[in-house]
Amino acid sequence: MIMAKKVKDFTEGERVEANLLISSAVRGTTNSGSPYLTLVLQDSSKAIDAKLWDVKPELEKQLEVGKVYDFDLEVIKYKNNLQAKVLRVLPVPQSEIDMEDFVFKSPVSKDALRSSIQEGINLIENTKIAQIVSAALNYYAADFYDYPAAAKIHHNFIGGLATHTSGMIRVAAALCSIYPSLNRDYLIAGVIIHDLGKIEELSSPVVTEYTKEGKLLGHISIMDARLLQIGKEIGVEDSEELLLLRHMVLSHHGQYEYGSPVRPETMEAEILNLIDNIDARINTIDKALSEVKEGEFTQKIFALDNRFFYKHK
Amino acid sequence: MIMAKKVKDFTEGERVEANLLISSAVRGTTNSGSPYLTLVLQDSSKAIDAKLWDVKPELEKQLEVGKVYDFDLEVIKYKNNLQAKVLRVLPVPQSEIDMEDFVFKSPVSKDALRSSIQEGINLIENTKIAQIVSAALNYYAADFYDYPAAAKIHHNFIGGLATHTSGMIRVAAALCSIYPSLNRDYLIAGVIIHDLGKIEELSSPVVTEYTKEGKLLGHISIMDARLLQIGKEIGVEDSEELLLLRHMVLSHHGQYEYGSPVRPETMEAEILNLIDNIDARINTIDKALSEVKEGEFTQKIFALDNRFFYKHK
């Protein structure tokens, strides 16, 4: 008897039938010349690598990245991870599908994220800064609450960008309470706009690849130029406020070799970079630690210079 | 008529008589062969460079670093900074001197610092961790509230180390509220002990130079070995708690090239390094910004890779 279950509940050796989204598909050929597909299949609980051996051209043509199909799978273990062997795949009427069931989502609801970001905006007292931030959020309104914060590394789920922003707002507000010399207007504003350019850098909330603009300009320059345009439209082109917000966007990676063309030269730009690191790294390490038991080390984490992390008892 | 005033109130061109502490004295010789002293003179408000030209050997012998004298000065401007020319210097009965009036102090009172550190300790629930932290603070009890946090760069005043620690405790506690996956026991404990080795690395609270141990071992290894000794004394030598606290001390500079022999490999070690940076850099940048007007850039700050910082309007 074949079971229907969520990916996070798959165990080695079992046979499963499930509706799953194809989030990636790469064609390969075995040493002996027969074609196969390496797929990433997912529901809202988790993703799993899968192999479809000896794929026929007519089947290959039917399969589309970003669509949901009915899979019959055998779950095996490959290099310490579970992997699925596709035994059969059938179409599913897309009308019957609720995409919400097949994408990763923020642990925070969209409404809560909206409230959190709005609270951040409400903290900004300087009128020009508030106007720039609102105009920038409006510009990206259609996508801001859907996009991930990165293609792979951290907060890589629907709503990841807003979740990352929301976490950073809380840290920024806390630091402003502790250190009175921090200017809250600039810090909160910088947090909200610093990664908006990712909405143009990445292709879509679900299947996230780099766009042509992303590769040739990068999200830092995309957002910097967008800010000048927005500033011009709302009449603050020559204000110090716009200048300093552009500086925060440009410098928020902290170092030249991480793609910032200038290094932080205001107190708030310096702290923005550190807050960004705190929120991104906690999310990255959390994810890695969740895969191991207490008393063990994680796999090496590429995004953190190939360090492994220990999960204390 | 000669005025008596605080160093922070000195202005170009005036003549001043004041009791001042000599905190540094270096002998020089002019091109034409006559000896002079380059002094740093200070009261609790500020320090000023001074020149004592054509110094006689008998006078030179009487002057001691760390002592207070009665100076008659002319204030001039040299390379954009005020400088004093010593016209006359007389001894002052040291019994009449209250050293409190001549050293820089934390903006926070010693009592407030004690409360703040104690609040941090109270947050630690794990018994072994709490014991280790208390034993370590006891070991350095005589000096902890007097030492600076660094010889020159940040929090370089009486009580600087405790002030730095106190600021970091507040940030650590705030982050633990925002990110539930952070272990508060380890993070707070790591904050309190991370720089205790500086008490052995630096020579004294007032005239801070590197000790022989500081140069040959460094505060990181000094504290790491001290923790093993303390752990042995209180019977937790082989506990995971001691191991992870030693790891936090060893890795808190984050990078090999900053003197950490291992890189952070626990979530809390990673965040400790970022909190350290936040508190130290805010203090460093604050100090630099306090020297310039709004709309101006600071001098290049050596400790921040020679960046200058802009003071917004």
Next chain:
Amino acid sequence: MIMAKKVKDFTEGERVEANLLISSAVRGTTNSGSPYLTLVLQDSSKAIDAKLWDVKPELEKQLEVGKVYDFDLEVIKYKNNLQAKVLRVLPVPQSEIDMEDFVFKSPVSKDALRSSIQEGINLIENTKIAQIVSAALNYYAADFYDYPAAAKIHHNFIGGLATHTSGMIRVAAALCSIYPSLNRDYLIAGVIIHDLGKIEELSSPVVTEYTKEGKLLGHISIMDARLLQIGKEIGVEDSEELLLLRHMVLSHHGQYEYGSPVRPETMEAEILNLIDNIDARINTIDKALSEVKEGEFTQKIFALDNRFFYKHK
């Protein structure tokens, strides 16, 4: 009898009277406390360092950077370079002054530069590219033929930016003849716009310091954002042409550590960086070699990694 002569003809030991522009003035104080000025004085032939000892406050207030005065000088040698000692300085009616006589100028006339740049534009066949380039040049029309190409390093004279651009156009055109796979439209366009942001980065054609925008954004990001604005105004905001020109501006320093947020990813962007190096380095080395005799080495050149260069016989 005091001679009137050009700075380039000054010789050690002589006394000279001359009208000269003050292009820099820094106040100093001698070891013994007396104030003096370190000046840079120039006419169109050359600049010379000068000292005005024991300067009186009332004289100091009269002297302005960017203005011309009548100087009585003694020429001495200081560390292998000529230096002037100011014996007397008198005001000159600015109305009698033709500023042309006191600034460095391109060896090429402004008319020749205009023709050369126009020839470059004429080579561009793609209409959108031509429109973008023309609009960008128009935006900076008031200053393009006056600005230097750098504050200090290369082409640091009136018209330096246009001279640098003109040299690069000639190289670009030659390379396009040799390598048919190079796209001439993009290469010539990239050459013309690559450094326009310097007009906002530097303060003025004569006394060139970094502006606040220059320090906080840098000429690369200034120009990138300006291109988006210009593209929007002429209706090519979403064209591939605008995207690739922005990419060329962003990547033209070639490496992250030289301030480019992206590295060259088109053939023409890659070659633009090399042409920029050729023209800038030839100008830099030419200038250094002109100061030494055949068979000698130049001083170390800071902008070329402190290398010295040999002048062959």
Next chain:
Amino acid sequence: MIMAKKVKDFTEGERVEANLLISSAVRGTTNSGSPYLTLVLQDSSKAIDAKLWDVKPELEKQLEVGKVYDFDLEVIKYKNNLQAKVLRVLPVPQSEIDMEDFVFKSPVSKDALRSSIQEGINLIENTKIAQIVSAALNYYAADFYDYPAAAKIHHNFIGGLATHTSGMIRVAAALCSIYPSLNRDYLIAGVIIHDLGKIEELSSPVVTEYTKEGKLLGHISIMDARLLQIGKEIGVEDSEELLLLRHMVLSHHGQYEYGSPVRPETMEAEILNLIDNIDARINTIDKALSEVKEGEFTQKIFALDNRFFYKHK
């Protein structure tokens, strides 16, 4: 019916019979222990990877790198590239083979290359420089027009070295017309001799591996020492001309980490390095762009720091 066609015309899925040169052969063993050969097969149009599964020892012994055989192949797709599966391989009388049909050749004819190099030599007016260049070319006369310019990266075909040299001569001559301060004699001479050491560094024009001398000395030092020997033979051992040409050879990689023991210290040495980069990179990028369609990015190019390049529309 089996087709005979050129490698560049192979398409996925077809069966082909063709005479092909084996330019590389590496033995492998499948996971299950059976031996196979990974071959590179080529004719003058292109090379293709091929697998010979389950190779028998007696067949393996008959196959020689650098020889031509009659292959029966099936063309498949493997990781986005075409690959051939060897179905049968038969000997071909080498006497029937014209090797010209099986090697990559310069797009420029050998005669055109000879003319181009000779034109370069004719531009040199200084007698000693001309003598050194001619003697060096004579020394390598047997191989200069056959060798590639690199084992893999750029101009890796018969005549590649002369093609690279010829391209650089044209650029050098153009730059000398634009910049009169460049010494044409040195620049042209440097271009012609800079890579001659590769003829000793690489094993042969067709199957290019590093020789023992190539690995232990490198082409830069090979050529530098050869120049001293040549200079001695023609009696210019102590001339400045020989010294400066040796300097150009030694410094032409520009940086220590690229294998130059000295950095460029003459104007012409500096420019030689940039011309070398221009010609090599245009060839490298051209080759990569030729594999993709307009509007696409190339694969990452290892020799250009793993950058990918965009082919504009």
Next chain:
Amino acid sequence: MIMAKKVKDFTEGERVEANLLISSAVRGTTNSGSPYLTLVLQDSSKAIDAKLWDVKPELEKQLEVGKVYDFDLEVIKYKNNLQAKVLRVLPVPQSEIDMEDFVFKSPVSKDALRSSIQEGINLIENTKIAQIVSAALNYYAADFYDYPAAAKIHHNFIGGLATHTSGMIRVAAALCSIYPSLNRDYLIAGVIIHDLGKIEELSSPVVTEYTKEGKLLGHISIMDARLLQIGKEIGVEDSEELLLLRHMVLSHHGQYEYGSPVRPETMEAEILNLIDNIDARINTIDKALSEVKEGEFTQKIFALDNRFFYKHK
């Protein structure tokens, strides 16, 4: 007929039956989903990689790393190295096994190593230094003559640590004869204790993995702290001798990026680092050269920056 022979005598193509130790076992799954084991099998002569295809769960459970089994093998060649295919594996009564026959051992006998180390100790004249060294050796007495000097790179055999130490003692003694300014007491002592921390860093003499302490503290800090504890126990906690020995341990990797938190600041610490390199690299290169013939190059050696080495004729 199946042969019984030592691993170093295995040749391609033969069938062998032999008792062998499993020193590593990693589970894999073929592309088509069937499980297999990648084993490292060894006797005292050499190790060989082996594959056990299609391993049954019940067999897999019986096999233990660190135990000896009776193997029936087929020897094949895989990527230029011999590899074994496991045809059958049977248990062997461990009581019949002499583990000495299955582990790599130092070419020097344990007795000879003991004498050599003792001779080193005898050279130390300073009483405190001699006491510290003896106490440290006593602390690790149970393991010192068994542990390897590294998990993989050099002296990776039973007794490797003592062999490495012994070689270094001989070099240190020779240098002290040549250079009278070297202090023999410190240099010999530093040699003996420098790597003792590896006994806590690595898990066991045979199956050497990094312990939790090894990963989180590293052998340098482990030994440094251990020295303070030992110094305290024998009453030399505050001696200069203990301080300088701790400095030698901390600095013996020479550079921050190799894990030393301080760089060498005594003559003997500087030379200790160089002696360590000499002995380790000779061992590493010897091993690599032993695998190739005269006139050939070795494989790239990872531990020596991926250099290959030439074996002269």
Next chain:
Amino acid sequence: MIMAKKVKDFTEGERVEANLLISSAVRGTTNSGSPYLTLVLQDSSKAIDAKLWDVKPELEKQLEVGKVYDFDLEVIKYKNNLQAKVLRVLPVPQSEIDMEDFVFKSPVSKDALRSSIQEGINLIENTKIAQIVSAALNYYAADFYDYPAAAKIHHNFIGGLATHTSGMIRVAAALCSIYPSLNRDYLIAGVIIHDLGKIEELSSPVVTEYTKEGKLLGHISIMDARLLQIGKEIGVEDSEELLLLRHMVLSHHGQYEYGSPVRPETMEAEILNLIDNIDARINTIDKALSEVKEGEFTQKIFALDNRFFYKHK
């Protein structure tokens, strides 16, 4: 009464008359425009900086670097070092001067050095290697025993090169006794020839500046090319022995960034680099330690990455 004494015996405050060699002279001008000379004066015991204020043109013309004069001096202290103020300077008949009394010399006699080097040569058994080494030493016979090993850093005295070579021979011989896998012929030969190129790189044994060849080629390439020439002359041009010796010379700085165009790829080349470091660093640190008392740190040593060294009690 004026004393005549050796420079090493000068003390602060005294007046001295002495014959001294001028080893360096640089002209300066005081702030107020009067010319002076900064001299380095020396006898065989030590060198001292000196100032000749208000120097007259006619006196300046008489003074020559490399010549001895009769000086009347006042000894003062300047920045922690002794300095001499020249009160009067008179010519001395050079015929009365024995230059031996005015230059630094090796602590080892020239005869002892000759014996030591000869012993090294005698250790070489391979005929070709012995011939190459002898021919190379003959080529530089006139200077080998006079030259220093470096302009400033280590062994910077008459005979320094031979002293450095002699020390390295002893270390090489000792290592060959300890490690039988080291080839003594290559190692000793490499030691003897590795720095011979310095004789062409530096201008003279006494006044050591870089020659034009030294700057443009460097001693590594100078010697490499010289070896090919020598090898050709004695008929071993194509021998493996010459190839490997050239490799040792080319690679003996160990790293690209230290000027080696190839990294060591033979066992002996690798060890040569380490022996070179041992001998050079012991000499460098010895010199620095000789300037301080026990229990003190030296000044920062530029050639050792600005480290200071501690002199133990």
